[in-house]
Amino acid sequence: MILSLSCKIINVKRRLLLLLIPLFCFSAVDGPQLDEKNTNAIIKSSYVYNFCKLVSWPDSRKDSNFIIGVLGDPDLYKQLISKYSSKLIGNQPIEIVQLLGTEQMPELHVLFVSRNMVNVMPSIQTKMVKAHTLVISEHPDGIKHGATLNFVVIDNQLKFEIGETNAVNHDLTIGSTLKSLANKVIK
Amino acid sequence: MMTRVAITILSLLMVVMAIGQGNVLPQTGKAARLYEQRDYQEAKTLIDNCVAAEGKEDAYTWHVRGHIYKEIYKNIEGTDKKQAPEREIAIHSFLKCLDLDAENKFLEWNKTSLRFLSSTYWNDAVTIMENQQKEELPLAEELFTKYLRTMEASGNTSELEQRKLDFYKAFATANRKQVERMRSANADPTEYEVELARVIESHKKALKINADVYGSNYNYAINLYNEAAYRIENIPLEADLTRLILDQQGCIAIFEEALPIAKKAEELKPGRIEILKALRAIYLGLNNYDEFDRYNDLVRDRQGEQIIQKKSEKALNRDIFKNRLDVD
Numbered sequence: 001m002i003l004s005l006s007c008k009i010i011n012v013k014r015r016l017l018l019l020l021i022p023l024f025c026f027s028a029v030d031g032p033q034l035d036e037k038n039t040n041a042i043i044k045s046s047y048v049y050n051f052c053k054l055v056s057w058p059d060s061r062k063d064s065n066f067i068i069g070v071l072g073d074p075d076l077y078k079q080l081i082s083k084y085s086s087k088l089i090g091n092q093p094i095e096i097v098q099l100l101g102t103e104q105m106p107e108l109h110v111l112f113v114s115r116n117m118v119n120v121m122p123s124i125q126t127k128m129v130k131a132h133t134l135v136i137s138e139h140p141d142g143i144k145h146g147a148t149l150n151f152v153v154i155d156n157q158l159k160f161e162i163g164e165t166n167a168v169n170h171d172l173t174i175g176s177t178l179k180s181l182a183n184k185v186i187k
Numbered sequence: 188m189m190t191r192v193a194i195t196i197l198s199l200l201m202v203v204m205a206i207g208q209g210n211v212l213p214q215t216g217k218a219a220r221l222y223e224q225r226d227y228q229e230a231k232t233l234i235d236n237c238v239a240a241e242g243k244e245d246a247y248t249w250h251v252r253g254h255i256y257k258e259i260y261k262n263i264e265g266t267d268k269k270q271a272p273e274r275e276i277a278i279h280s281f282l283k284c285l286d287l288d289a290e291n292k293f294l295e296w297n298k299t300s301l302r303f304l305s306s307t308y309w310n311d312a313v314t315i316m317e318n319q320q321k322e323e324l325p326l327a328e329e330l331f332t333k334y335l336r337t338m339e340a341s342g343n344t345s346e347l348e349q350r351k352l353d354f355y356k357a358f359a360t361a362n363r364k365q366v367e368r369m370r371s372a373n374a375d376p377t378e379y380e381v382e383l384a385r386v387i388e389s390h391k392k393a394l395k396i397n398a399d400v401y402g403s404n405y406n407y408a409i410n411l412y413n414e415a416a417y418r419i420e421n422i423p424l425e426a427d428l429t430r431l432i433l434d435q436q437g438c439i440a441i442f443e444e445a446l447p448i449a450k451k452a453e454e455l456k457p458g459r460i461e462i463l464k465a466l467r468a469i470y471l472g473l474n475n476y477d478e479f480d481r482y483n484d485l486v487r488d489r490q491g492e493q494i495i496q497k498k499s500e501k502a503l504n505r506d507i508f509k510n511r512l513d514v515d
Contacts, residue, residue: 020306021313031402032363032409034461036468037416043435050428083424115476156439156473157432181428 038075043158044151045079048112048136051149051160052089056173057109061132066092067106071099072114102127112136113147121145132171143186148172152183159183212241215248222255227262230255238280246287253280253300260304269311269326275333278304282340301341308334312354316361324361324385331358352396356403359389363410370417386410404452405462411445412469419472442472460489 052066066089070077077098087094089109099105102120111133113121118139125146128135135147142150143163148170150161161184167174179185211219214237221230234242234252242248256277263271281297281304288294308330315327331354338347362385369379376383390407393400415438422434446469453462467482 021310030360031406032367032413034409034465034468035413035416036464037420039416039419039438039468039472040474042419042422043431046422046424046426046431047428049424050431054428087424153474153476156443156475157435158474159432177428181432 038079040158041073041075041079044073044076044112044138045083047151047158047160048076048080048110049084049087051134051136051178052094052110054175054178055134055148055167056175057134058132058171061109062090062092064092065095066090066110067095067097067108068110068112069097069099069105069108070112070114071102071120072117073112074098076112076114107131108133110134110136113138113142115139118142118145121147128170134170134172135166148174154183161186212237212245212248215242215245215251218255219251222251222258225258227255227259231259244287246284246289246293249280249284249287250293250297253277253284253297256280257300257304260307269315269330274304274307278337285341298341298343301337302343305334305337305341305343308337309350313357316357319361319364321365321382324358324365324382327361328358328385348396352393352400355389355393355396356406359386359393359406359410362386362389366410366414373421375421376414376418383410383414398451399455401452401455404448404455405465408445408449408452408465408469411441411448412465412472415439415441415445415472416468439473442469445469446473458489460486460493463489 048068052068068080070080077096080096084094085096097106097108099111102123105111105127108131111124111128113124113135115138118137118141121137121139121142122145124135128146134149136149136151137143137145137147138151139145139147140152143161143166146163146166148163148166150163152159152161160182162174162179162182163186164174165187214233218230218233218237221227221233234248234255237248238252254277256273260268260271260273260277263273278301281301284293285297288297312327312330312334315323315330335347335351338344338350362382365382366379366386369382387407387410390403390410393403394407397403418434418438418441422431426434446466449462449465449469453459453466456462463482463486467479467486470478470482
């Protein structure tokens with residue numbers, strides 16, 4: 001008797017079974033969206049701004065706007081514009097210019113040459129021979145090609161090396177903080 | 188209405204069953220009758236006394252207790268219901284009955300009740316995740332753990348792996364949404380580190396169950412990438428070089444963690460544009476220009492193919508339309 005009653009009870013109970021709420025709201029379409037950013041350009045822009053603060057230019061270059069030229073790498077240019085164009089280096093307002101080539105170059109405090117523009121480095125070296133311009137490159141032979149600062153990648157991290165002779169040639173003084181944090185100081 | 192009818196039938200059957208059992212303890216019989224009369228509070232007092240004394244080792248007493256507490260739990264209203272102890276007492280009672288019921292007289296009935304109660308844990312957990320109440324999210328995981336424990340204890344284990352997978356994926360999503368909300372408010376990563384840790388932990392658990400699910404790998408990699416990219420984007424403008432170097436190191440570690448997961452996703456579904464874009468972004472984060480260029484080319488090729496495909500489809504549709512006109 002107990003058994004037959006149990007069976008009846010089970011049938012009733014089956015009707016009482018609770019349905020599990022499906023997880024439709026967490027389906028594949030609800031996945032995270034890639035928020036793609038040029039992280040490399042963001043970090044480089046922060047480096048460049050710090051370089052500007054930790055290098056000294058001759059007095060003759062301290063009474064105008066502080067001009068940073070970017071050759072190649074439009075994302076770096078955009079980052080510099082959006083983040084640092086309203087900042088000062090000392091008392092000098094920062095001005096950022098995007099350069100399309102090396103033919104007509106204004107008088108620059110800083111010139112960044114992107115990795116895909118490395119072929120113009122020799123002509124830059126010739127043009128900038130007497131200029132008080134901090135040339136920043138991102139090529140393994142950047143220092144050899146006349147850059148004072150060169151981005152290198154070590155263990156996936158963006159670091160920099162200093163070409164001390166090139167700094168002297170352009171009458172630039174590299175601060176001790178910058179030297180101490182450099183991956184390498186090349187004489 | 189159907190539920191009420193069913194409960195009435197159930198109550199009657201339980202009393203009949205009690206009478207049918209020659210050796211029903213008097214207190215248990217009384218509690219079962221009170222249950223039938225829906226006087227659950229009085230039934231509860233009686234049955235609690237009974238299990239503390241002569242009914243301690245009696246399967247039927249524990250069974251009746253399970254039903255009494257189950258009904259009390261079902262009648263609870265409001266937000267406290269999710270944490271009501273009555274549900275746990277009901278489960279404990281049914282499990283105790285399973286232990287004592289050597290002849291398996293109540294086996295199926297116990298299992299059905301346990302399945303019902305464990306389902307309420309699942310549903311509560313899902314409701315919390317859907318409601319996106321940040322403070323309640325830990326409770327969702329707690330309830331899910333109780334769901335698992337109850338299902339396992341009652342031997343209902345057939346779908347559990349799939350349930351675990353579904354839950355961890357959903358829990359990752361629910362926490363990720365909290366993280367995204369905080370990021371949109373420009374929060375510092377320390378403000379959402381708990382939620383982010385849950386996202387990562389949930390992805391890890393999901394992958395442990397099945398490492399070959401494309402979505403799990405892809406979502407995990409994207410969550411990691413987005414976090415590192417957000418941190419980089421939020422490096423203060425005036426951060427000095429030391430801070431910049433340290434922040435960069437932290438983010439590189441996250442990109443490095445994301446890379447093998449994204450590569451696994453690519454291995455599972457090669458050529459999908461979204462994973463190609465993710466890998467492009469991760470390699471740029473890792474300052475690996477060669478791989479960045481390679482994936483950038485692959486993305487462009489894929490985008491080109493898609494444009495050509497769309498154009499072909501349009502042209503095909505035009506031709507079909509033109510042919511129809513010609514026929515007409």
